Amino acid sequence: MTVTPKRELGQHFLADPNILGVIGRLADLQPDDVVLEVGAGLGVLTTYLADRVSRVHAVELDRSLEATLRTALGDRANVELVLGDALRLPLHELDPPPGKLVANLPYQIATPLVAESLDGLPTVRAWTVMVQREVADRFFAEPGTRAYGSVSVLIRLTAERTGFHPVARTVFRPPPNVDSALVAFRRTRDWGPEFAPLKRVVQAAFAHRRKTLANSLALSGIDAGDAIAALGLDPSVRAEALEPERFLDLAEALG
Numbered sequence: 001m002t003v004t005p006k007r008e009l010g011q012h013f014l015a016d017p018n019i020l021g022v023i024g025r026l027a028d029l030q031p032d033d034v035v036l037e038v039g040a041g042l043g044v045l046t047t048y049l050a051d052r053v054s055r056v057h058a059v060e061l062d063r064s065l066e067a068t069l070r071t072a073l074g075d076r077a078n079v080e081l082v083l084g085d086a087l088r089l090p091l092h093e094l095d096p097p098p099g100k101l102v103a104n105l106p107y108q109i110a111t112p113l114v115a116e117s118l119d120g121l122p123t124v125r126a127w128t129v130m131v132q133r134e135v136a137d138r139f140f141a142e143p144g145t146r147a148y149g150s151v152s153v154l155i156r157l158t159a160e161r162t163g164f165h166p167v168a169r170t171v172f173r174p175p176p177n178v179d180s181a182l183v184a185f186r187r188t189r190d191w192g193p194e195f196a197p198l199k200r201v202v203q204a205a206f207a208h209r210r211k212t213l214a215n216s217l218a219l220s221g222i223d224a225g226d227a228i229a230a231l232g233l234d235p236s237v238r239a240e241a242l243e244p245e246r247f248l249d250l251a252e253a254l255g
Contacts, residue, residue: 037056047073057082091117
């Protein structure tokens, strides 16, 4: 059965099996791994994972793909197919809990899903995700660059990059109008209740990039003047100039 990709869902299905080996290498797949895949699509990556790991939780929003997915999976009993919106599903309740997130992420949800997984999926120790090249560049961007933003800070405070691989548009059907890349990273910090206020501060700091850090925070209802002074920061500093650890200091200073 021919499946027509839905443009409104940003569907670009994997069509070149050669990229699977690269994904597997970057993900360092092990027989006892429990993997979360978001955006199962036609099941090309799902079946590859299922044949190499202990368990796959495969999430797919498009319910019209269920029959195609189940046909592709065949008699593989180690795959749990979860139909629904990954940003709304209680993924933290998956059993057994996933230790790795390996996915060709739908473009619209790549950044929020990864950001939410940093503390929302505490059992995930490693990520290998296919995303737009622009998004991939943001994940580990350096301060002072245009790509540096809130997601850069949150990821760099949580993980270290272990792999990067540019991906040609031809591996997808239909080919997207943008370049893509595989990014692999592993957890270096576990979060507790301090993550929520940190995330609020970081996102507010970058919400108005042209303004100073203090003004950008103030526009989100955060009075940070005293905290900025206490940290010895220039009152005119902008968020893009701060190293990730300074945001952690700032969030702590704000209490």
